[in-house]
Amino acid sequence: MIGIKSIASYVPVSGLDNYAQGAKFAKDEEFILGKIGSAFLPRMDAGQETSDLCVEAVNALFANNPQLDRQAIDVLIVVTQNGDEEGLPHTSAIVQDKLGLSTGVAAFDISLGCSGYVYGLYAIKGFMEATGLKNGLLVTADPYSKIVDPEDRNTTMLFGDAATATWMGEDATWQLGKAKFGTDGSGAPHLKVSDGVFFMNGRQVFNFALLKVPAHLRELLDDSGLNSEDIDAFCIHQGSAAIVDAVARRFEGEPEKFIKDMVETGNTVSSSIPLLLEKHMLDSSWKRVAISGFGVGLSWGSAIIHRP
Amino acid sequence: MIGIKSIASYVPVSGLDNYAQGAKFAKDEEFILGKIGSAFLPRMDAGQETSDLCVEAVNALFANNPQLDRQAIDVLIVVTQNGDEEGLPHTSAIVQDKLGLSTGVAAFDISLGCSGYVYGLYAIKGFMEATGLKNGLLVTADPYSKIVDPEDRNTTMLFGDAATATWMGEDATWQLGKAKFGTDGSGAPHLKVSDGVFFMNGRQVFNFALLKVPAHLRELLDDSGLNSEDIDAFCIHQGSAAIVDAVARRFEGEPEKFIKDMVETGNTVSSSIPLLLEKHMLDSSWKRVAISGFGVGLSWGSAIIHRP
Secondary structure, rough: OOOOEEEEEEOOOEEEEHHHHHOOOOHHHHHHHHHHHHOEOOOOOOOOOOOHHHHHHHHHHHOOOOOOOOHHHEEEEEEOOOOOOEEEEEEHHHHHHHOOOOOEEEEEEEOOOHHHHHHHHHHHHHHHHHOOOOOOEEEEEEOOOHHOOOOOOOOOOEEOOEEEEEEEEEOOOOEEEEEEEEEEEEHHHHHEOOOOOOEHHHHHHHHHHHHHHHHHHHHHHHHHHHHHHHHHHHHEOOOOHHHHHHHHHHHHHHHHHEOOOOOOOEEEEEHHHHHHHHHHHOOOOOOOOEEEEEEEEEEEEEEEEOOO | OOEEEEEEEEEEEEEEEEEHHHHHHOOHHHHHHHHOOOOEEEEOOOOHHHHHHHHHHHHHHHHOOOOOOOOHHOEEEEOOOOOOOOOOOOOHHHHHHHHHOOOEEEEEEEEEEOOOOHHHHHHHHHHHHHHHOEEEEEEEEEHHHHHOOOOOOOOOOOEEOEEEEEEOOOOOOOOEEEEEEOHHHHHHHHEEEEEOEEEEEEHHHHHHHHHHHHHHHHHHHHHHOOOOOOOOEEEOOOOHHHHHHHHHHHOOOOHHEOOOOOOOEOOOOOHHHHHHHHHHHOOOOEEEEEEEEEHHHHHHHHEEEEOO
């Protein structure tokens, strides 16, 4: 059984002071911390491409796991909707070359936004089990700085650039349990790119999250025969502080189990969940964690991960 | 075990007379048929989007398989590098909505070119087996008419628009056997989009195909304990007539088993292999087929599919 062996990340050191951005739009510190949730928004350098963020995250993973030989990597999936250049070729091919991975690696990109890590976990596990491959990298990197208009108050205070790398393989500490997914393309216009610029209807996205995510987590727990007491932590997509708080309240379980940690990162799209897992789960004594990602598409996915 | 239950396709009726295109570039009929391989290149209408091609292919699949209730579809993967609009959101979400599929469907896009169907088969099978989902649609649609420059003699005579839909599920007629994959991002510049226009270094791509594909097929057969006598047909990506012929000769097996059928379609990228399987395999008495896709990335994938 393929599971999660390790997670590492790359968060650019440079970035934007979000209080300064807030002041520009007459938003005070209470709004920036309480509603947005992020005092600082990391930004990749002008000379960096999406593939470079991926390479940094994977190199951090290799540094943390010296027993993992890079030539042993046989699968590489990059989750992104803001890949290198114009998306043809796929970013994962460029990452294969920049990392010096074997040319025997199976590589493809998955196009998903904030739900991408949950989908990606099952896509890479399934692909590896269906093909008999042994060491996979699930990489997330979706730098919204490429598409966010700095004059758009609905988006410029929200998003941060980051990348994560998850090592998937046998004898893993964390196994994947039940998962549920959903898609509603009728909501596609609420989050989209037009002429290179990202548009978000914040109210619609907030309502979608509040309507879908607590009920989806509840169904997932029911399907798994679990109660919220059986879950040590809920690591959901960090869309904004307001969304995490609202979902936690609406879930009617134990809201304090919903991890909120985005002060120094912002909304990092498909990287938000693995950033939480890396920081809060890997060294924990937790036994079972619920994850949920939701956003662009509209798309959502929730899953249980647990120690075997 | 999830396998291939049915395949359908959509090929636009309108398109380009490739002899007329050839005349423009001083290429005679022998070149067009013998080297390029396509007398006609289907083109989607100005009013169509990539998602519309997907919808047509899936509706053809539903028409061929009245026992398949569209509300039973729980997974949808679209393989494309030329999705709707600007790729955010993913095309599969738009297809979910246009088809009226359940919002409980798990949907994502895979970004791959000519190797995409081989990867996609194992990605959807694996995802379904890892999540317990039962009825999947693997859709390919990569309309290069969006990116090909009609004045570029290296590309405008090659590509045709098309889409295919493969129903994946239990109790399937065709099962997936061994597969092998490869990626070499150092060749990314040989096939890429810049400023919205596709560029191909034809000689490099031809050499890559000739160097990689016959040897990859040979390794796949060796790993599977099979000889070319055990394979009823080789359905490889229809890059051009010259590439199919050269790979068949270099393979040193039985070149007549390599299917070549692209006169009315052109190179349809990730749709080329499923178009062959639909037309030549579904109603055949074949027991075992080898498939191989190769192109953008550079990326390649080969697999055995067989009756159980």
